[in-house]
Amino acid sequence: MAISGDNVILEISDMSKEFGAVKALKSMQLKVRPGRVHTILGENGAGKSTLMKILAGVYQPTTGSILLDGQPYAPTNPQDAARAGLTIVFQELSLCNNMTVAENILATREPSRGGFINDKLLVRKAAELVKELGLPVSVTDQVGDLSIAQRQLVEIAKGLSIDAKVVILDEPTSSLSDSEAEILFQIIGRLKEKGVAIIYISHRMEEIMRLSDDITVVRDGSYITTRDKTEVTIAELIALMVGRDMNEIYPPRDVAAPASTERPVLSVNGLSRGEEFENVSFDVRPGEILGFFGLIGSGRSEVMNTLFGMAHAFAGTVAIDGAQVKITSPVEAIERRIGFVTENRKEEGLVLSHSVESNISMVALDGFSSLFGFLKRKREREAAKAEVARLSIKTASLDTIAGSLSGGNQQKIVLAKWLLTKPKMLILDEPTRGVDVGAKFEIYKIIRQLAAEGTAILLVSSELPEVIGMSDRVVVMSEGKVTAIADPDQMTPEKIMHFATGFAS
Known part of the structure; x- marks a missing residue:
């Protein structure tokens, strides 16, 4: 292990965790130093989430020991962990949608007076934290009214509301666009200056190399190695993580992109829905991957929800195969062979209490009758x-x-559910959110295969490299409007971000 010396705030030794016959962790070890970002890197199912849940007190280890600030540490619940100075921001949101931002941030730690919650002080303390963190949310808003990205920021604020020695961030940017991620990176910089140790879990290699000081690789529940960020390359990390070399993250097309003269599967003209988006126009052809990029509030997901019948447009037209249609419900969309991999798999994409099989087959049951x-x-x-x-x-x-699987495997179940319907058009809203590099490559290959078979694909992503690497054309949106549509090779990342921030020239 590359980390040595006495300046260690958290140390894990010879840890294992078994769930019946399943060995989730095997002889795991870890040393984390204060004032540094220590990334845990591994594929879905490698044991990262199990390890973090042990540190948070959700699980207890089968064997092994933990020292926190030199003292034995064995939390039995997250409250124990918080009292000891360790807090975690989980990848899966733990917010209550029917409560305000302030109530969620200070849940179980509300200020009181005379045995009653002091609402004014609650709002003030939450507002001070949100302002300090620079988050673009109002503490009096209901969480259920926020976008997924805004909820992710509230989840981060909730975790950071505890004065901690160790902060664990599990896929914190999975729902954030670049500008919101920058807010988080600035927060991390301030925490480091205060001497806080940060354990970071992410599958975005660019941000890992930007933020990390130390990187530990785990595979199949086992510790592989720990490296200083300056001593390892992305290619080496990927090979260590997946146990094989990966020469290309984005697989090349096997066939040429469809010609612009080919009749579109979908034509959208002047689509509007109040303040959410207005005058949105584009088309997508058979076998084309049409990427959508924009910052939070750009209206990308709202457009997709409308196309799938989850919301109704106030103006504009939609045509499928040249015939104008009105899709008023997801059932109608499915009947027209439209599939939708939602960005919110936990609440909208899966029935977490049901089996893997029932989740995969639920939309295509008519085909098995x-x-x-x-x-x-x-x-x-x-x-x-x-x-x-x-x-x-x-x-x-x-x-x-399904709810017992890792987030990445849950995401693949959502994708499998729609592939089983053999869609003519597939909407993919953040399809690789929370998915590791190896699994991303597998999903990208499936997307390429679907396109080669003639499926029209609308790919919404907050990861600019993903949009450029996978799309035939890119639709850029800002504040509910389309600001550019172009081939990726005609637009540099800087130009795309220029249009995404609202500059139309």
Whole structure:
């Protein structure tokens, strides 16, 4: 292990964790120093989340020990961890949608007077923290009214509201665009100056190399190595993480992009929905990957929700295969062979309490029904099994509860669900959110394969390299308006960001 010396705030030794016959961790070790960012890098299912939940007191280890600031540390719940000086911002949001931002940030630690919650002080303390962190949210807003990205910022504020020695950030930028991520990076810089140790989990290699001081690689529940950031390259880290070399993150096209003269699968003209977006026009052809990029509030996801019938446009037209249509519900969208991989898999993409099999097959059940309406269980199971293999979903069985899998594997289940419907058009809203590099490559290959088979794809992503690397054309949006549409090779990342920040020339 590269880290040595006595200046260690957190130390894990010979830790293992077993869930029945499953060994999630095996002889794990870790040394974290104050005032540094220590990244934990590994594929989905490598044991990162299990390790973090042990540190947060959610799980207890089967074997091994932990020292925090030189003292034995064995929390039995997150409250124990917080009292000891360790806080965690989980990848999956733990907010209450029917409460305000302030109530969520200070939940279980509300200021009181005479045995009652002091609402004015609650709002003031939350507002001071939000202002200090520079977050673009109002503390009196209901969390349920916020975008996914804004909720992620509230989750971060909630974690940082505790005066901690060690802060764990689990995929904190997974829902953030570049400008919001910059806010977080500035916060991390201030925490480092205060001597706070930061454990960082991310699959975005560029930000890992930017933020990290130390990087620990884990694979299949085992410790592999710890390196100083200055002593390792991205290519070396990926090889250590996945156990193989990956020469290209974005697989090349096997066939040429569709010609501009080919009839579009989807034509959108002047689509508007009040303050959310206005006068949005674009088209997408069979086999084309049309990327959408924009900052928070740009209206990208709102446009996709409208196309899928989850919201209704106030003006404009939508045509499929040249015929004007009005899609008023997701059921109608599915009937027209439109699929939608939502950015919010936890609340909208999955039934977390159901099995892997039932989640994959739920939209395509009609295809497994007999003439008399009985379900052909064998065909359903075989189809679900094929999608698990196709997307390399790591699960003990098809009967495993979806909510027990890692975030990345849950995301692949959502993708498998829609692939089973054989869509004519597939909307992908942040399809690789919280997915590791190896799994991203597998998803990219599937996207390329679908495009080669003629599926029209709308790819929404906050990762600019992903949009450029995967798209045939890019639609750039800012404040509800389309500010540019162009081929990626005609636009540098700087130009795309220029249009995304509202400059139309």
